Amino acid sequence: MKDLKKYRKRSRHLYRLLSIAIAAIILTLIVPAIQAQDDTTVTPETISALQGSIDTTWVLLTGFLVFFMQVGFAMLEAGFIQQKGVVNALLENFMDAGLTGLAFWAVGFGLAFGTPHASGLFGTSNFFLSDALTYADGAPVYGGAGLSTFTFFFFQFAFAATASTITTGAMAERTDFIGDVIYSIIAGAIIYPIVVHWIWGGGWLAQRGFYDFAGSTVVHTVGGVMALMGAIMLGPRVGRVFGQMPKPHNLSLAMLGAGILWFGWYGFNPGSTLGTGNTGLMGLVTVNTTLACSAGTVVAMFFLYFRTGKWDLGITLNGALAGLVAITAGCAFVAPWASVVIGALAGIVVILAVDLIEALKIDDPVGAFAVHGACGIFGTLMIGILGQPELTNGAGGLLLGGGFDMFINQLIGSVSVIIWTGVTIGITFAALKAVGHLRVSPKADEVGIDVYEHGASVWPDVLSLPGDGPMAGSESLGAKSPAVGD
8 A cells, every 4th residue: 555655656746747847848949939929020021921821721721612512412413313323423423523623724724814815715824734833942932922823723623623513413314424524524624714714814704894703604604504505415314204303312312412512602602702801701701692592492492382382302402502503693792681682582593494494395303504504694693783882893783773784794794604605515515416425325224324334323222233133122223234335
């Protein structure tokens, strides 16, 4: 017992000595640093460098959120389509990010943000990020105290990947995988970047004073129009009965995807401030994003309930996305009350757009055009109607004393983007169709695109592969082996 007490006493002395030693080391390191800070004169250069560090951190973090939206799109699409096409949808969504990253690095970023051509139509420099990095005495130099080109590139790449991913939803379950690879590269390298230059890169629409803060036109209208053209040129899925929308195979995945997208939109919109210097703007953009999404969610749910007498989860999710898409252009240019109006109306627009697409017998499995195309166009035009004068260089929207000028300018920009995107992606899809790489072989309709293109099933215990034999309570896809090519 005495030995135990002596041991504990010695241990306490040892701990005290160690604590004193550690404290001495910490003081030795910290005190000179504090003294050095006291001796340092605060200059505009040091403040600028600090602000640059904070802004870089902000833009990277919000860029990470935007990139995480790729997961949201994948889950949303996987939940809304039939289970025999889920593996294909997941791979397309994931692959689109990789292809867009390379295409945007090689060509797209230069066309979008390179030195403007005299025409104002495209950029002419910084391909392969060639102007982003220089070397001084063997050390890399990445730019000044503000955002580096690399930081800005990553943020813009995340947006570019979104535009291409939108398209896959409308073309789900029937697109040739090689065709998807090709059109994704073209979209990321040329179609999308040209629009970016017009609006965000100092191009002709920017010179006209066109407003699109975070991408209702640049991202969502482009993605929505590509989706619509793809759905038209592919034709409907085999067995599709118009007027009877196929039921989503897994609403849990769809809800998870929509939730991730709402969360990611806080990178999409607030991140587009590209810095933290204007905290009032950051707050306004965040609040407007929240209110528009909330209004779109509630109005879409009630609007469909009054039509069907059912509380529909799927349309409620698309209502939330409709509000987000619609406010993306004007989140920095309208007051909070206006964002509620825009989001609420978008919740109705998305349902009416779904009705129109269905009446035209265009098969859009996830409502990609209704959400992104129709609501992107709607949100862009609403700036010309509800734009706050104090936030739009005194111009103001039509209902706030600004006259027709801003609305007409928004209309010109939106129509121009629709025409450019529709024509270029239409030519792309027509060429793919001519060489047999737009729609999958009819064999894929027999066994399912997952089996035909990938030899896989997302639920093998429920939807077994050919040759595996039926599982308990399931149906085999058929006796044929997975086909490759024609």
